[in-house]
């Protein structure tokens with residue numbers, strides 16, 4: 001299960017934020033000398049071969065020489081890299097044009113062709129754009145299989161969805177290529193290695209309902225529900241847009257999961273949850289909803305909460321969201337969901353009051369994160385207390401200051417104690433005390 005921030009089962013509800021380790025991308029990008037540009041098939045591979053003496057075969061103006069018997073290993077490596085990158089460029093082109101036959105052409109057998117076809121169909125349905133597959137690392141480990149060389153290559157899938165004027169997200173997969181009489185053939189492809197894999201489009205054939213701010217994506221069996229959810233997703237997205245703290249998402253992507261998808265996609269999630277948000281690249285976070293547990297009427301509220309996470313957390317490494325800032329991570333998602341409706345109508349009031357009374361909550365927000373096995377009412381109440389505290393910051397200190405505070409604490413990794421005096425004009429201990437009084441007054445505790 002991916003690390004996650006979660007929401008409770010009130011009204012059969014659970015909304016999580018999963019976390020991911022996206023820093024890996026930056027680290028892998030360091031050895032730029034071995035990364036190839038991924039141009040068209042006839043673009044020369046200009047990267048230097050990994051040879052300390054330099055490679056006469058890797059001329060900056062032309063392709064590397066085809067290896068001859070007796071050539072040093074780097075000549076073979078440079079050649080393999082050049083040829084594989086050519087295949088990847090042709091595949092990128094095929095994906096852009098919608099040419100399935102060309103996309104699966106490098107497949108070595110029926111099984112791998114199936115793997116490629118599934119990705120092709122799903123990514124095309126999701127309107128993949130600005131796509132470029134490149135050899136990000138390798139080729140490595142030239143080993144002989146059945147008399148032919150096999151090379152491991154880390155492939156970067158640089159892409160956006162729907163819009164072409166965009167900064168591509170980079171996802172990495174491991175691949176194996178065979179140097180066969182029919183050319184370089186793909187014999188293996190992994191699912192995402194740098195995010196919370198597998199991404200749904202890697203393991204399921206998907207359809208998509210695409211709107212102006214959101215996209216609802218589902219397996220074929222749930223296609224009509226995806227279409228039915230789109231208007232609510234669009235409304236939720238327009239609300240979430242008003243709370244974006246980082247880069248505005250091109251589209252909010254909402255995946256609808258069937259029962260087996262739910263266990264598989266992005267590594268699965270907590271049993272009690274019915275939705276979660278998960279980082280899917282350095283810059284993007286996507287949403288998964290458990291289709292069987294979300295009725296049409298409730299979908300919009302759940303999507304507002306999850307899109308609230310996407311709006312406030314995308315582009316950040318949010319591994320610590322289950323730590324001391326859990327209250328604010330979930331509080332602001334609840335705040336987005338509630339979107340300015342009267343605090344007196346807030347629907348977790350009862351369990352928030354019960355938590356204050358029965359668990360003797362004394363305002364220590366940093367300890368609010370509920371145990372995974374806590375009863376539903378306690379999880380519900382904890383989300384409620386996170387909401388009231390966040391709403392308190394907005395009502396007592398100002399909406400804009402609350403957003404700045406959340407930005408510094410959730411995205412900047414700054415301690416509340418350090419940010420409260422400068423942003424809110426008061427010590428954090430005083431703010432906590434004031435917000436406890438606010439909360440008690442609102443819930444009647």
Ligand SMILES: [Zn+2]
Pocket residue numbers: 005006007015016017305309329330333
């Ligand atoms: Zn949440």
